[in-house]
Amino acid sequence: MTVQIGKIKIGGPEFTVIAGPCSIESENQFRTTSQSVKNAGASLLRGGIWKMRTSPTAFQGLGESSFEFIKKVKAEIGLSLVSEVTDIRQVEEISSFVDAFQVGARNMHNYSLLKDLGKQEKPILLKRNFSAYIDEWLKAAEYITQGGNKNVILCERGIRTFEKATRNTLDLNAVVYAKKHSQFPVIVDPSHAVGIADLVSPLCYAAAAAGADGIIVEVHPNPAEAKSDGDQALTLENFDTMMVQLKKVLHAFDRTLTTA
């Protein structure tokens, strides 16, 4: 099955690249990043409005103060936007300009939220919790679909293991397994899965080669000054280079990028 975000169909023969900053930090940062990733071939934008942070005193996102400029930038760029919600009360606030709601890894087991999102019409990008069994991830999707919303996209973003050298462990086994055992599109978030910018691009290629339906990648014009997750963000130039090689990998499978 395919799931449509704005004009983009995910889960068909084409491969979808969703890109943008971890957090939307300013109008300028969001515009620069969005324009650049679009030029390189991304067909959907990502960007955090409210951030889930381990510490309650860490940067929690711009929230409401960003709504107006997000709408403006989106209109200029012409791409749809995926953004995380952690509470159903946020959905109303942002539904006029957010085209798909992301459930973050930390909320995959928040069945109350999943049930609420099952009553929405917009697509849900359901990240796998960092310690969810594949089976739990697939069943979490059912918590959404049984409410009536069939538009679920699964996203593998790395699991917690004993290894400390990388932030998480990208589990491509799970991607291949989910592609075989579920009907939903499956995409990969290599940025969170490895947490080290230098290692992200090869994992994008690996995700495509393993048969994923797309990737979601963090990009920042100046990662050193990012307010969250700067260590794993590609620069605009890194992203351009990655996209050139990614297209070659897709070509090896007779695939192309979805286009806006």
Added chain:
Amino acid sequence: MTVQIGKIKIGGPEFTVIAGPCSIESENQFRTTSQSVKNAGASLLRGGIWKMRTSPTAFQGLGESSFEFIKKVKAEIGLSLVSEVTDIRQVEEISSFVDAFQVGARNMHNYSLLKDLGKQEKPILLKRNFSAYIDEWLKAAEYITQGGNKNVILCERGIRTFEKATRNTLDLNAVVYAKKHSQFPVIVDPSHAVGIADLVSPLCYAAAAAGADGIIVEVHPNPAEAKSDGDQALTLENFDTMMVQLKKVLHAFDRTLTTA
């Protein structure tokens, strides 16, 4: 510091036993279990009203239909009740008869819920997520306390590891570590941590010997017929026997049970 649930102070020199069924399944099951665990020395009751289940089609708890008989049984037995909430909308519904709200392992990273509970006055029993770093668990408590509610009790309930022979892996390291590095009372849930009824009692003793402030234990009059987690429930007789030995272990540390 100590946290008080009803008349029971947790985190002081005494040791608290919270016991009861996984799910409250009927008036009779709840009464029989509650009376029996009280007689054996438990000073607080546990019991699920809404259950978090991996599959959306599994038994999800009695919900509202149980409210009246829960109040009745509580009044008869005279013990306070701890029960899980997964959504702030549930808090209002049950706050007239539930004395402490449990955040389950699946919702420990649900910061939206934690913030909501930070505005409540009743104590919060915060279970450690099955893959939460100890540091995340302690910081999750801060999400609650920064809202004004300082009454947090931490609960270790087993983590996910490679081991398959037991349901989870009880992490007593984390209990000892949290007792040393945080101010909150720390209790242990051996039932979920091992998932095999025959192995629960020795782990209750181990929790006490490691210096925990209490345990929360699943008990069922007929585990074979339990609607959830029957494999890990102690029978009433198992629980009685466990409590006799537990008191001896506490005595070795000059401790006694809290009494209602």
Added chain:
Amino acid sequence: MTVQIGKIKIGGPEFTVIAGPCSIESENQFRTTSQSVKNAGASLLRGGIWKMRTSPTAFQGLGESSFEFIKKVKAEIGLSLVSEVTDIRQVEEISSFVDAFQVGARNMHNYSLLKDLGKQEKPILLKRNFSAYIDEWLKAAEYITQGGNKNVILCERGIRTFEKATRNTLDLNAVVYAKKHSQFPVIVDPSHAVGIADLVSPLCYAAAAAGADGIIVEVHPNPAEAKSDGDQALTLENFDTMMVQLKKVLHAFDRTLTTA
């Protein structure tokens, strides 16, 4: 750096496919498999002579009884052979017909064996233990090289995590990390890493796309009758199909297969 097994250089611009049965079970099975994988593009053979099994009563390999026919088949096929040793006493026995010694995951931390192999001249294929930190894996290689044998090839073969749906979790993060932080060639064993034959091929492509120097794949003419690990073995036909697609992936990176 490159490491040479027989005439095959691993770690240069070309990509090396090592293939063959988990266990060498009979002259016929070994010949059929070897001829077939060679025809499809494999340039090195694999095959267990002594097997490491969890249970001491499981099939432990043909051992000495296979030596003569292995030599004969090798001579016919014309490819070099990689086989596991678990004890330095085995090295002498098989060094006349085995061209590289594999250290299995279970022996990666067996520093006594590593030191012994450091005095050998033949290359060592060092599998990562299923719970070894990447750093331990790289340091294990130093246990070999400090003895004088610089010919070490690293092999990622899946790690143990909480996930139960797959045998292990393939850790491509570790492959990308090791390629960046060590000088040794790094190959991937997708067969053990996922343990389910249907899922092996996409992971072969992913390994190539991530930049590995090669793969080592289990192939069996009749997996259902394999004496060990039949669940993860590709059939001869599966392997042929995989190799056709693999070459396309390599082409996307301007790479080709090493040829014997």
Added chain:
Amino acid sequence: MTVQIGKIKIGGPEFTVIAGPCSIESENQFRTTSQSVKNAGASLLRGGIWKMRTSPTAFQGLGESSFEFIKKVKAEIGLSLVSEVTDIRQVEEISSFVDAFQVGARNMHNYSLLKDLGKQEKPILLKRNFSAYIDEWLKAAEYITQGGNKNVILCERGIRTFEKATRNTLDLNAVVYAKKHSQFPVIVDPSHAVGIADLVSPLCYAAAAAGADGIIVEVHPNPAEAKSDGDQALTLENFDTMMVQLKKVLHAFDRTLTTA
């Protein structure tokens, strides 16, 4: 069943404390530690002669240069000694003064070594590998016993999990499980399992309360100057204090210490 090391029976009604330094570093360090732990109630000594270290350039133990003073100190103190071997060639060298051979966690899957030790008469202390399934640990014991040596003692020493705050995760579930499902004595190594000296004592009590047959504890007269694992070593005074409380815990189960 019980297993006897020197005059000490492990696995009967009494509880055995094995204590001593991680590495035997000097005659003086070994004598001081041994005399002190004996006075406090330990009935067996531990001490590394050759050390397994992640890095080949780290301190690898005194080896042969310590043999004479070890014999001398043992004769003075009058306790038997447990020490690790990593290679069957070491067994001959030390069998005149070592009373039980330890297989370290890193060698639990080294079936070649286990088979060799199966032909020895002295007891084997088999540590669980940090990622071994309980079932593999029990089957590893069979690799020893099928060679004729029935004198196996199992030792849980912590497993590798996602948690980083502690060195490993002590798995008391596994201890309780192994006590129920195997015939071998089961002891606990809290020093390696947690890796932080301040947290070791409560875990000693927990091990006793969970029903273990004994503990093996690292003690050093001056942990800050230890050549290996100083972070987890109890001081002589810490050990004395721990033993006083441990006896009270054992008393709660009508148990006492084995005595030399």
